[in-house]
Amino acid sequence: MVAAIPWTAIPVIPLGIIFFVLRWYFLRTSRDVKRLECITRSLLFSCLASSLQGLWTIRVYRARESFQEVFNAHQDLHSEAWFLLLMTSRWLAVYLDVICAIFVSVVAFGALILVETLDLGQVGLVLSLTLTLTGMFQWCVRQSAEVENMMISVERGIEYTNLEKEAPWEYEYRPPPSWPHEGKINLNNINFRYSLDGPLVLKKLRLSIYPRKKRGIVGRTGAGKSSLIAALFRLSEPEGDIQIDGISTTSIGLHDLRKKMSVAPQEPVLFTGTMRNSLDPLNEHTDEELWNALEEVQLKNAIENLPGKMNTELAESGLNFSVGQRQLVCLARAILKKNQILIIDKATSNVDPRTDEVIQKKILEKFAQCTVLTITHRLSNVIDCQLISVLDSGTRKETVLPNYLLQNTNSLFYKMMHGQGESNCPH
Known part of the structure; x- marks a missing residue:
């Protein structure tokens, strides 16, 4: 032009x-x-x-x-x-x-x-x-x-x-493959908050959990029970010292720490894919071991009746299974891991009494030689623990034998137990 x-x-x-x-x-x-x-x-x-x-x-x-x-x-x-x-x-x-x-x-x-x-x-x-x-x-x-x-x-x-990143998955120092062999947990002056500018949810918490013992953690809503789990798994970095079998959790990588503890959360998590993938995401177990784990939690018949059996595709978050079934799958996953430490975070709060009974029975059978930390609102679920710790406002108020807490009418545990109604109180 x-x-x-x-x-x-x-x-x-x-x-x-x-x-x-x-x-x-x-x-x-x-x-x-x-x-x-x-x-x-x-x-x-x-x-x-x-x-x-x-x-x-x-x-x-x-x-x-x-x-x-x-x-x-x-x-x-x-x-x-x-x-x-x-x-x-x-x-x-x-x-x-x-x-x-x-x-x-x-x-x-x-x-x-x-x-x-x-x-x-x-x-x-x-x-x-x-x-x-x-x-x-x-x-x-x-x-x-x-x-x-x-x-x-x-x-x-x-x-x-640009969000704040977690600690590295692996450090140069790595714990022995057999760690933890006892499951002793010590928390010393733990302060914990979910964000740098957030309020403290755990305040100078001191707690010793003996190896191969069952410890119950109770408290009212907001007392810091679930925050204790977050501190153990380092979902946010705690202030203070947490040791498991003498090794500080901050001295090892997140992968080495988290894979050595099993958890049964309040909201059961199933992965998108097949039932096999949810039970064994890393393909570490044989089909026989998977079926045995399902049989232990009384889910074998339910899975066998599905068209794809172990290869059945799960809906998002496992919504094609009931909450109780999803919780039992999480328990089966914990059985397969065979870790020395099991953490139960209000795992039976959304299930029926029969499923609750199955879960409690299998925990007593399969984790008899493990350290079990039970966090619950149903106080009847921790009455069989060797020790019970009562949290309130992020601090430990009481740690004593269950029978003693029930006999002490001035204890916080006694007030919580009777506040839930006579049906939950042991006789």
């Missing part, structure tokens, strides 16, 4: 400058609007996922209207951000079209003014290339702006890489 009519280069240069300035001005707003749209969309998806996961509970408690109101509020918020993003994109498109129309008009009127000095073929070529050029300019501006807006998703992903 410039070769045919050199003067057309005059409006092309301002056109490029105007497009660049317009793109810069547009991105100043659109980036923040796109970031807002991503945040509101995350809230919407999170609300939808949690509602689907707890759909039965919502229906049982007839809470559909309240959840629908929450969903509608998130949907309205996301729609506002999405509509604003669309409007900013339309604003850019309109301005680009207007500028291109002005550019084409300038070239066309310039050709009319200079019609006597130009060849008709050259005029037609210039007008045709002008339309093509403006279309290419618009496409470049829009695509470059869209790419920069989409990089907001990358920005949100990079934010996770």
